[in-house]
Amino acid sequence: MNPNELEHFIESWGAMGVLWGINRSRARVHALVLLSGDPIDLDEVAKRLNISRGNASMCLKELRNWGVIRRVHRSGDRRDFYVIEPDVWKMFFRIAVERKKREFDPALHSLRHLLSENNLEKDKKVRDRLTQMETLLSTVNLILNRCLADEAQSKKVLGLLSTFTPK
Amino acid sequence: MNPNELEHFIESWGAMGVLWGINRSRARVHALVLLSGDPIDLDEVAKRLNISRGNASMCLKELRNWGVIRRVHRSGDRRDFYVIEPDVWKMFFRIAVERKKREFDPALHSLRHLLSENNLEKDKKVRDRLTQMETLLSTVNLILNRCLADEAQSKKVLGLLSTFTPK
DNA sequence: TTTAATATTCAATAAATTCTGAAAGGAATG
DNA sequence: CATTCCTTTCAGAATTTATTGAATATTAAA
Known part of the structure; x- marks a missing residue:
């Protein structure tokens, strides 16, 4: 070798x-x-x-x-x-779960909090942007929650994705 | 505000x-x-x-x-x-493309190179592990390549994922 | 052109992260 | 229960990364 x-x-x-x-x-x-x-x-x-x-x-x-x-x-x-450990997946998951909790969740939380303040209404442009962003991050959040629930789940998602041939 | x-x-x-x-x-x-x-x-x-x-x-x-x-x-x-810029997606993509190139691709490349060495055969266990890993990373690679090709692509994938209910 | 206002660069400095190695801890052996 | 072998810890050193701010460049107006 x-x-x-x-x-x-x-x-x-x-x-x-x-x-x-x-x-x-x-x-x-x-x-x-x-x-x-x-x-x-x-x-x-x-x-x-x-x-x-x-x-x-x-x-x-x-x-x-x-x-x-x-x-x-x-x-x-x-x-x-x-x-x-025989399962090469493990590390990815452990780390992903931890980082989501530490870095992603707080940002999404504070974005939502910001949007719930009605005094943001003065500036429609800003509100629209933030709303767009919230939508995007919420989708990501949903997916991550599903994937990170357990390893089998993730493998399914990965399998689904790899068979997907876009336009 | x-x-x-x-x-x-x-x-x-x-x-x-x-x-x-x-x-x-x-x-x-x-x-x-x-x-x-x-x-x-x-x-x-x-x-x-x-x-x-x-x-x-x-x-x-x-x-x-x-x-x-x-x-x-x-x-x-x-x-x-x-x-x-109005499109909140942009940053994610620019950065993702760059990081994949710098950090992911070289690891996959050297993993493949390692597997192509036939002198690894002595140790079946190790070879099996690496093969399993190569399969996983190749799938991820495929997905990333598709997603990072353009933004529209990614939105499709995200949409697909969010409607997916596993189990 | 010259001047004045603003932007950029980059060497020096500060801050954060990572690594070392000596000291302390723990467990098996005689 | 003392010795030996091995592991862990952690304060300080080394390294890496980020930030500052003074010097330099750029640009618009006069």
């Missing part, structure tokens, strides 16, 4: 992590565990990725909290080893 | 900005222009948001580059004024 290819994948996975808001190191650790056929331990993670053991420990902990990796043990070995 | 409500909206809009990867200041400026019935000038943006004129200038420039605000002029007034 060509180490350069592996490394390249790890790096681009790290870069993609930014897209869903997890930091580079976490995403790189995730990629490494994903690529490891055998359970991997903290020491090796730190060594392979050139990061400190402390940082590796935090990354592994966080990934464990996201439910995307799992700790396993080897008899006669004191160290903790890690393997990836 | 209650200034606290406005301010609250501006702040939560700023926070949501993070969700699609634009920084807080840019998103706050965006919200302010959105809320302004009348064209607004650099000086007022800086004053209302408590940011420097330099920063305001950069934000306005960037938003103009994204195509989400437009410069307008008042006769007898030397200053540049800004108004929001």
